[in-house]
Amino acid sequence: xxxxxxxxxxxxxxxxxxxxxxxxxxxxxxxxxxxxxxxxxxxxxxxxxxxxxxxxxxxxxxxxxxxxxxxxxxxxxxxxxxxxxxxxxxxxxxxxxxxxxxxxxxxxxxxxxxxxxxxxxxxxxx
Numbered sequence: 667x668x669x670x671x672x673x674x675x676x677x678x679x680x681x682x683x684x685x686x687x688x689x690x691x692x693x694x695x696x697x698x699x700x701x702x703x704x705x706x707x708x709x710x711x712x713x714x715x716x717x718x719x720x721x722x723x724x725x726x727x728x729x730x731x732x733x734x735x736x737x738x739x740x741x742x743x744x745x746x747x748x749x750x751x752x753x754x755x756x757x758x759x760x761x762x763x764x765x766x767x768x769x770x771x772x773x774x775x776x777x778x779x780x781x782x783x784x785x786x787x788x789x790x791x792x
Contacts, residue, residue, distance in 0.1 A: 668692040668781040670762050675786030682752050682790070688745040688762030688783055696766045701773060702736060702747045704758035704788075711761070713774025715747065725773055730756075752790045759785040 674686040686702070701716035715726045715736040724736050735748040745762050763779035771778030 668694055668697075668764055668766075670764060670781055670783035672760065672762050672783040672786040675760060675788045677789040677791065678752055680753055680790055680792050683748070683750045684752065684788060686747040686749070686760055686762075686786060686788075688747075690743040690745065690764065694743050694764070698765050698767050699773065700736075700738065700745045700762065700764050701779060702745075703761045703763060703776065704756075705761070705785075706755075706758040709758075711776060713776075714760070716773040717745070727774065749788070752788075754790045754792045757788060757790050759787050761785045 669691045671689045672686060674684060676684060678684055697719045699716055699718045702714040703711050704714050705711040713727055714730055715734055717724045717736045717738055726734060733751045737746045762783045764781040765779045769778055
């Protein structure tokens with residue numbers, strides 16, 4: 667079992683920055699990849715970014731590419747999402763997620779992730 671706890675959300679004006687953290691505990695050694703998702707009111711949850719545990723390779727959605735950066739600190743079992751140049755449309759609940767193995771699903775598909783955090787709210791005002 668793995669437990670994930672996000673932190674770092676808050677309210678910020680457009681153009682500002684926030685850094686989200688996701689602390690993992692439990693059987694994290696079996697991690698294949700980790701990701702950040704977000705869900706805005708009335709919308710489906712969408713993949714924002716992912717990082718592959720072994721290689722450190724990263725991938726981003728087009729909507730955040732060049733503004734957000736995902737990283738991991740294996741020693742601290744912590745996942746990060748640095749968010750710069752925030753826009754009002756980035757307002758959402760942000761979730762971190764972990765997938766233990768590759769199952770054929772794409773990085774942005776929720777079904778591939780078997781552990782989820784409780785979420786942290788990010789609000790960007792114009």
